[in-house]
Amino acid sequence: MTPPTSVAEAGQRLIARMAERAVDQRIPLNGSIAMTHRCHLRCVHCYLGSERHASPESGEQDTAFWRSVIDQIAEAGCLNLLITGGEPLLRSDFAELYSQAAQRGMLVTVFTNGTLIDERTVDLFDQVSPELVEVTLYGATAQVYEQVTGVVGSYRRCLDNVEALLARGIRVGLKTMVLRENRHEIQAMRKMASERGLSFRIDAALFPCRDGCTAPLEHRIPADDAVALEMEDLKLLRDTATYFQRRRGETATDRLFTCMAAVTSFHVDPQGTLLPCLMVSTHRFDLRTGSFLEGWQGALTGFQDQEILPGYECHCCDKRFLCQACPAQAGMETGSPHRKAEYLCQLGEARLRAIAELLDK
Amino acid sequence: MLEDSRDTVYARRDDVLLRDVAGEHLLVPIRRNVADLQAIFALNGIGVYIWGLLDGQRSLHAVLAAVLERYDVSADEAAADLHAFVERLTKAGVIERRGV
Numbered sequence: 001m002t003p004p005t006s007v008a009e010a011g012q013r014l015i016a017r018m019a020e021r022a023v024d025q026r027i028p029l030n031g032s033i034a035m036t037h038r039c040h041l042r043c044v045h046c047y048l049g050s051e052r053h054a055s056p057e058s059g060e061q062d063t064a065f066w067r068s069v070i071d072q073i074a075e076a077g078c079l080n081l082l083i084t085g086g087e088p089l090l091r092s093d094f095a096e097l098y099s100q101a102a103q104r105g106m107l108v109t110v111f112t113n114g115t116l117i118d119e120r121t122v123d124l125f126d127q128v129s130p131e132l133v134e135v136t137l138y139g140a141t142a143q144v145y146e147q148v149t150g151v152v153g154s155y156r157r158c159l160d161n162v163e164a165l166l167a168r169g170i171r172v173g174l175k176t177m178v179l180r181e182n183r184h185e186i187q188a189m190r191k192m193a194s195e196r197g198l199s200f201r202i203d204a205a206l207f208p209c210r211d212g213c214t215a216p217l218e219h220r221i222p223a224d225d226a227v228a229l230e231m232e233d234l235k236l237l238r239d240t241a242t243y244f245q246r247r248r249g250e251t252a253t254d255r256l257f258t259c260m261a262a263v264t265s266f267h268v269d270p271q272g273t274l275l276p277c278l279m280v281s282t283h284r285f286d287l288r289t290g291s292f293l294e295g296w297q298g299a300l301t302g303f304q305d306q307e308i309l310p311g312y313e314c315h316c317c318d319k320r321f322l323c324q325a326c327p328a329q330a331g332m333e334t335g336s337p338h339r340k341a342e343y344l345c346q347l348g349e350a351r352l353r354a355i356a357e358l359l360d361k
Numbered sequence: 362m363l364e365d366s367r368d369t370v371y372a373r374r375d376d377v378l379l380r381d382v383a384g385e386h387l388l389v390p391i392r393r394n395v396a397d398l399q400a401i402f403a404l405n406g407i408g409v410y411i412w413g414l415l416d417g418q419r420s421l422h423a424v425l426a427a428v429l430e431r432y433d434v435s436a437d438e439a440a441a442d443l444h445a446f447v448e449r450l451t452k453a454g455v456i457e458r459r460g461v
Contacts, residue, residue, distance in 0.1 A: 014403055018383035027383050079382045105378040105389040128392055 022077075022264040028296055030265040031073055032082035032278065035097065036060055037270050039087040041113055042150030043138065045179055045216040047332075049209030052086060061272040063093040065288070067100055069268060072292035074104035080131070081106040084278075086270070089116040095124050107131040115154050117161035125170045134173040135162055139181070140188030147181050166196060173199040177206065178226050179219040186229045202230055204347060205324055207279075207332050217333075223346030231354045241355040244321050252316035254307050256327050256337060262303035266296065276303045279328035309338045314345075322355075323348025370459040371424075371447050372417030377455045379404075379412055388412070388455055400453065407432055411446060417459050421447070 022029040037051040038060075046052060061069075073081065081101050088094055089112055101108045114135035125133065135158065139145035145155035165172050174193040178186060186202060193200035204226030208214045220226075231237040262276035262283065269275060274285040274295040283303040285295030308315050314323075314330070323344045327337035334341055376392040386409045388402040404412060410431065414424045421443065428439050450456045 014385065018385055021383045025383075029383055074380075077382055079380075079387075103378075103391050105380040105387075105391060107389075 018079075019264070023260070026263055026296075027077040028073070028264060028266050028292075029077060030080045030082075030260070031078045031267065032084055032265075033066070033069070033073075033268045034084050034086060034270055034278075035066055035088060035091050035094075037086040038090050039085060039113070040090065040151065041087070041115070041154060043148055044150070044181065045148070045177055045206050045219045047207045047209050047216055048086065049211050049213050049215075051210065059271045061270065061288070063096060065272060066093070066097050069272070069287055069292065070097060070101050070104060073268075074101075074106055076292055076296065078106055080109070082109045082111065084111040087113055087116065089121065095120065098124065098130075099128050102128045102130070109134060111136070113149075113154075114158040114161045115151075117165065119164075122161075122164050122168055122170070125165065126168045129170065132171050132173050133165060134175055137174050137176045137189050137192070138179075139176075140185040140192060144182050144185050148179060162196075166198075172196075173201075175201045175203065178202050178204045178221060178229055179206070180221055181219065183221050183225065183229065187232065190232070200233075201236075204230065205329065205344060207329060210332075217343075220343065223343060224350045227347060227350035227354055231351075237354060237358055240322070240351060241358050244352075244355055247321045248318045254315070255304060256306040256308050256312075256315075257304055258315075259326055261328075262300040266300065274300065276300055277328060279326070279332060312338045314340055317348075319345070319348035319352055322351040367422035368420045370417060370420055371415045371451070371456045372459050373412060373415050373456055374454070379409065388450075390455060400455075402450070402453065402455065408446065411443065415447070415456055417457075 037048050039052040108130050109132045110130055111134050138148035142155035176189055190200050206216045206220050267275045267278045272287045274287050276283055283300050285299035314320055330341040331337035378389045378391055380387050380389055386404040390400050414427055425443055
């Protein structure tokens with residue numbers, strides 16, 4: 001007999017074994033659900049565009065629907081569940097649905113702007129602990145933060161609520177999108193996180209709105225500058241270098257998608273559509289018409305079988321391990337998943353240079 | 362080491378869930394800090410069997426007898442392992458000592 005081993009002790013071996021099995025058997029180990037795309041903020045860069053301000057009646061599924069979906073997801077083998085949005089706390093049934101997901105034994109992460117976290121939410125997270133509450137910070141000062149969100153008072157509410165979560169020992173992470181408006185405050189935001197002992201990550205890859213509007217792209221900063229800010233995190237730079245060295249030179253595949261979408265991961269949108277990921281809608285299944293497993297084993301199955309078209313230049317490029325590019329993201333930007341997204345490619349180039357400089361030292 | 366007698370009884374906490382995920386048997390606490398991977402345990406087949414027996418009714422002696430009946434393992438080894446098992450899970454707060 002072997003004594004029970006905590007997952008932390010078994011460590012990477014156990015996690016790797018689970019991941020390998022999940023790939024082999026196509027188990028939906030990781031998922032995300034967006035129960036709403038609504039948001040009360042007006043962020044200049046948001047890819048949800050006008051969807052943010054729709055009414056709850058515009059196609060969002062009700063509590064009973066989500067309860068059933070959450071049960072089915074857990075039953076299908078999901079361990080890591082992300083509740084995202086829109087702003088998920090705008091749902092009046094958030095507490096009920098969050099609790100249900102956690103009580104089904106899933107490790108739940110919540111993405112939120114943090115401004116709607118009230119005492120009841122803090123109590124909820126205190127009683128049923130999330131894996132992580134990841135709060136997006138839009139600036140280090142009220143002026144910049146609210147220039148991005150367009151809502152007066154949102155900065156103070158966000159920070160006060162983060163402090164309230166931390167006071168109760170709830171695990172919080174911070175992140176930001178790098179924008180023209182806040183680029184000069186990235187260091188200050190990083191400092192805010194480190195002073196509180198919190199993780200911090202930045203993302204430079206803004207995308208067009210889902211309805212095709214390209215307004216968010218106007219808020220991008222040059223890729224070189226974005227990567228310079230990103231790589232101020234030396235651990236990230238070293239980890240990226242290690243990852244790149246391990247993977248570069250891998251044989252290119254003819255498959256368009258090489259990620260885990262529809263292999264071990266999935267997304268469900270507010271209308272109840274099961275998708276391979278947040279950004280892809282070519283393969284979809286309406287969960288109002290059948291079960292999660294029907295969709296997972298049916299409509300989503302062929303997603304990874306898509307092959308590249310002649311002329312596609314990214315599949316054999318070494319930088320594909322650095323550019324964060326996925327064909328779905330490229331598709332949002334260029335109109336075709338088979339076409340290179342210039343800005344993402346520039347991010348890859350800049351990261352490659354940063355790694356080369358690190359290795360030269 | 363916990364001072365157990367053969368009549369000591371242990372019970373699974375009802376806020377801990379045994380889940381089969383990607384071929385592993387995981388004990389996931391649903392009210393504590395699940396983010397702490399120290400709090401999530403992986404059990405093997407015998408562990409899952411024992412987990413099912415820790416019902417707040419059976420004594421450790423009865424649990425041991427059930428294990429010996431089902432698995433080909435020496436009594437001394439099984440007793441030592443069973444004590445290590447309950448000690449570990451008690452410390453982690455996923456089972457509770459109930460009696461004697």
